[in-house]
Amino acid sequence: MIRYRPSLTASILAFLGLLLVLTWLLFSLLAFKTAANDLYAQKGEHARTLLKAFVSLLPDSIPTYPEGFIPPDSQASQYIQKLSEESVFSRLTLLDSNGKPIFSAGREGNDPYSPFQGLLKTADGSYIQSDGSGIVYLLTVLRDGKKVGVAGLLLSLAPEKARLNRSRQMLMAYFVLDFILLLGLGSFVLSRIVVNPINRLLTATEKITGGQYGQRLNVSGSAELARLADAFNEMSLTLRSKDHQVTEQMTALKQVNCDLDKAREETLRTEKMASIGLLAAGMAHEIGTPLASIMGYAELSAGEQPDNPAIQDYARRISEDCSRIDRIVRGLLDYARPRSPGGENADVREVLLATIDLMTQQGVFKQLQLVIETDELLLPAKCDQHQLQQVVINLLLNSRDATPGGGTIKVRAVQDAAHIRLDVIDSGTGITDVSMKHIFDPFFTTKPPGKGTGLGLAISARIVEGFGGRITATSKVGKGSCFSVWLPLALVERE
Secondary structure: OOOOOOOHHHHHHHHHHHHHHHHHHHHHHHHHHHHHHHHHHHHHHHHHHHHHHHHHOOOOOOOOOOOOOOOOOOHHHHHHHHHOOOOOEEEEEEEEOOOOEEEEEEOOOOOOOOOOOOOOOOOOEEEEOOOOOEEEEEEEEEEOOEEEEEEEEEEEOHHHHHHHHHHHHHHHHHHHHHHHHHHHHHHHHHHHHHHHHHHHHHHHHHHHHOOOOOOOOOOOOOHHHHHHHHHHHHHHHHHHHHHHHHHHHHHHHHHHHHHHHHHHHHHHHHHHHHHHHHHHHHHHHHHHHHHHHHHHHHHHHHHHOOOOHHHHHHHHHHHHHHHHHHHHHHHHHHHOOOOOOOOOOEOHHHHHHHHHHHHHHOOOOOOOEEEEEEOOOOOOEOOOHHHHHHHHHHHHHHHHHOOOOOOEEEEEEEEOOOEEEEEEEEOOOOOOHHHHOOOOOOOOOOOOOOOOOOOHHHHHHHHHHHOOOEEEEEEEOOOEEEEEEEEEEOOOOOO
């Protein structure tokens, strides 16, 4: 996921804008707090003057609730009637010494106790209501130095709040205008002295990244940017020189590595072929004599009892298997030297059915379920039928060994436009990824010692390659394996 990064101009302007906003917030907070305090102080002083005038008009004897009230025709009452005509007047209440109202005048809907509600203190002075809608001034009424009552006046702060709102809107308009002008000027200056030179450096750097060395720049701006451009030019020249040197060295190194790879592969191949050749020569020498004796005794047995069909069949089978052993040894000898594609043709379906019949009679597939799927109209393949039989036997034996304790082996032969594909599929233990890389190497085997030589698949791959085909393998551990042999079709002469 690509992480979004803002441009340098946006970052600097955002930082400046943030500073401006924070500065304005701090300034506006202080300014409005000071202005509000001044206005509220003036309002409180005005309330104090009004309330003192009311108290001075009260009679010398202050009645108590419920025996007496301030009469409506008194000077104090008439004064309050004139005061109530002002829009800011909300409520004036006079409490007796017991805290009971003996006089109250104000707007309709106001509680007579409203000047005193919500106040934790009852000392003389001005108080702002909890909701901020009005200011209350309390004044103690004294007679002969004794408290005989408390007067409270509630005035609305609506005009002051409207005045503060107008000031706030005007200040906000000035701030927005200054903000836009400052950001516009700052963007222009930054583009000229910082952003444009850096963009030119960035463009040149991207060209160098793409392999276009030797870039040179002349940038205007501050001394630091000029020094950066000079350092960039020197770096560009140095990179171009180093690139030429690296190219020359890489060319020479590739040639040396190529020669070393060829030499190493040839050495490994020579060593493998030499070891296989020695093994095959020794096997041919050691197996040849007893094999000839077995074939001779088989011929003698067949000659002594020409009328015994069983003996004749056994002798024929012994001779055929001995011949197959001889071909295997010779095939191992052939593996040690290059093969040329053969010119014989073979009926793949016939070879496959004959091989399976041979192995079934020998009990190779005991406790296994064998499934055969072949096209009946397969064209001949360009291969030797005996060598193909050897490949099929090797693949079937490997599938049998990989499927212990029962399982399924499927043999399938299908044809396309240029090949016949022979598949041997088992439901066995499968092959690990590490072993899969070496299964066609000579002497590589996963079987226990004495159970396999590791030559079956190597010889099979060599034989198939000699036909001009290929052999592939796929496997999943615990699911089974599939070996596929691709055989080229023989050229069929048309009449």
